[in-house]
Amino acid sequence: MPFSELQNALNERAALGLFRTRRMLSSPQSPHIVVNGKSYIAFCSNDYLGLANHPKLIAAMQQGAQQWGVGAGAAHLVSGHFDSHHQLEQRLASFIGRPAALLFSTGYMANIGVVQALVRKGDTVFADKLNHASLNDAMQLSLANVKRYRHGDLEQLSSMLGQTQSGRKLVITDAVFSMDGDIAPLRELLALCEQHDAWLYVDDAHGFGVLGEQGRGSLSHFGIDSKRIVYMATLGKAAGVSGAFVAAELAVIDTLVNHANSYVYTTATPPALSVSLLQSLQLIEQGDSLRVHLHRLIMKLRNGLSELPWQLMSSDTAIQPLLIGDNLKTLRLSEGLRELGVWVAAIRPPTVPQSTARLRITLSAAHSEADVDVLMGALRELAQYF
Numbered sequence: 001m002p003f004s005e006l007q008n009a010l011n012e013r014a015a016l017g018l019f020r021t022r023r024m025l026s027s028p029q030s031p032h033i034v035v036n037g038k039s040y041i042a043f044c045s046n047d048y049l050g051l052a053n054h055p056k057l058i059a060a061m062q063q064g065a066q067q068w069g070v071g072a073g074a075a076h077l078v079s080g081h082f083d084s085h086h087q088l089e090q091r092l093a094s095f096i097g098r099p100a101a102l103l104f105s106t107g108y109m110a111n112i113g114v115v116q117a118l119v120r121k122g123d124t125v126f127a128d129k130l131n132h133a134s135l136n137d138a139m140q141l142s143l144a145n146v147k148r149y150r151h152g153d154l155e156q157l158s159s160m161l162g163q164t165q166s167g168r169k170l171v172i173t174d175a176v177f178s179m180d181g182d183i184a185p186l187r188e189l190l191a192l193c194e195q196h197d198a199w200l201y202v203d204d205a206h207g208f209g210v211l212g213e214q215g216r217g218s219l220s221h222f223g224i225d226s227k228r229i230v231y232m233a234t235l236g237k238a239a240g241v242s243g244a245f246v247a248a249e250l251a252v253i254d255t256l257v258n259h260a261n262s263y264v265y266t267t268a269t270p271p272a273l274s275v276s277l278l279q280s281l282q283l284i285e286q287g288d289s290l291r292v293h294l295h296r297l298i299m300k301l302r303n304g305l306s307e308l309p310w311q312l313m314s315s316d317t318a319i320q321p322l323l324i325g326d327n328l329k330t331l332r333l334s335e336g337l338r339e340l341g342v343w344v345a346a347i348r349p350p351t352v353p354q355s356t357a358r359l360r361i362t363l364s365a366a367h368s369e370a371d372v373d374v375l376m377g378a379l380r381e382l383a384q385y386f
């Protein structure tokens with residue numbers, strides 16, 4: 001048996017500071033978490049509005065379970081498509097301002113399904129080099145030609161689009177880059193797509209609920225709208241629950257219902273999740289004060305951390321990575337913070353490019369200014385030893 005082979009590969013990974021382990025929470029998701037009996041202030045969840053443990057969402061989930069039970073029992077196309085799924089899809093479509101929406105179990109599955117349903121062999125996908133891993137997997141699985149352009153490089157994308165003569169063209173991008181926090185130039189990307197008759201697939205995992213009017217996301221943030229945009233957002237981050245949805249023209253949604261394997265061949269999510277998400281959508285819509293508070297915390301952190309030996313990356317969003325570079329140093333810094341009661345994830349290759357290991361600090365509307373003070377104090381203290 002090749003166990004020793006596996007073990008040797010893992011040992012090598014560990015020596016490079018790349019071995020990954022999981023830590024177990026014994027408290028609900030919140031800025032204040034308990035891990036192994038010890039309390040920490042955490043800056044690493046994507047629960048940007050603090051809804052994951054919100055009493056109204058919990059109550060909605062309980063009521064949903066009472067009404068619909070706990071399991072959907074079948075795929076959407078068989079007998080697993082419930083009234084609550086349908087209501088949520090309609091609410092999401094009108095919230096984003098598109099004719100139709102389709103729920104997926106996760107963002108990962110949505111990305112795999114959409115790209116696979118929209119392009120195939122002979123078509124071409126154009127992708128930002130810093131896109132999320134699920135988009136990268138999606139384009140590989142689709143068997144389409146793949147052209148990756150340098151991060152945000154519109155000129156390179158334009159020339160790649162110009163050189164591609166045959167087949168469908170699909171440009172795919174994170175709206176807010178998950179490990180960098182910067183926002184894609186969606187307006188310019190859309191213009192290029194119009195010029196070259198390409199589709200634009202926007203993954204708004206980190207913009208939905210946070211950016212735009214009433215949290216409607218990145219398209220609203222830029223004030224853009226087009227039939228050629230296929231919009232995807234996840235529901236396990238700012239929305240606080242689980243799942244994802246695609247909002248687009250009806251012909252696109254019907255194509256997904258018929259051809260997206262990760263939609264067709266999987267059990268529908270529990271209908272109670274959709275009941276809870278309907279409540280979440282209402283809190284997002286009414287959540288301007290949460291977003292204002294979050295923005296204040298972002299400004300506070302950016303202004304307060306300018307004197308460290310490490311730099312915050314250029315970002316206006318809740319994702320505020322502190323660039324360290326070296327893998328082991330990043331790990332040690334993350335461990336040092338933990339000893340001071342502060343939890344921040346160390347992000348290393350291959351999640352990010354070589355030599356760009358970082359502490360991925362994420363802020364939430366559930367943090368207080370005092371929480372951010374603790375983080376800044378801890379980083380300043382550690383800066384003396386590194």
Ligand SMILES: *Cc1c(COP(=O)(O)O)cnc(C)c1O
Nearest residue numbers: 106107108132134174178205234
């Ligand atoms: C988290 C994330 C996903 C995956 O969404 P899940 O619902 O967690 O599977 C997809 N794209 C981006 C950019 C993400 O950050």
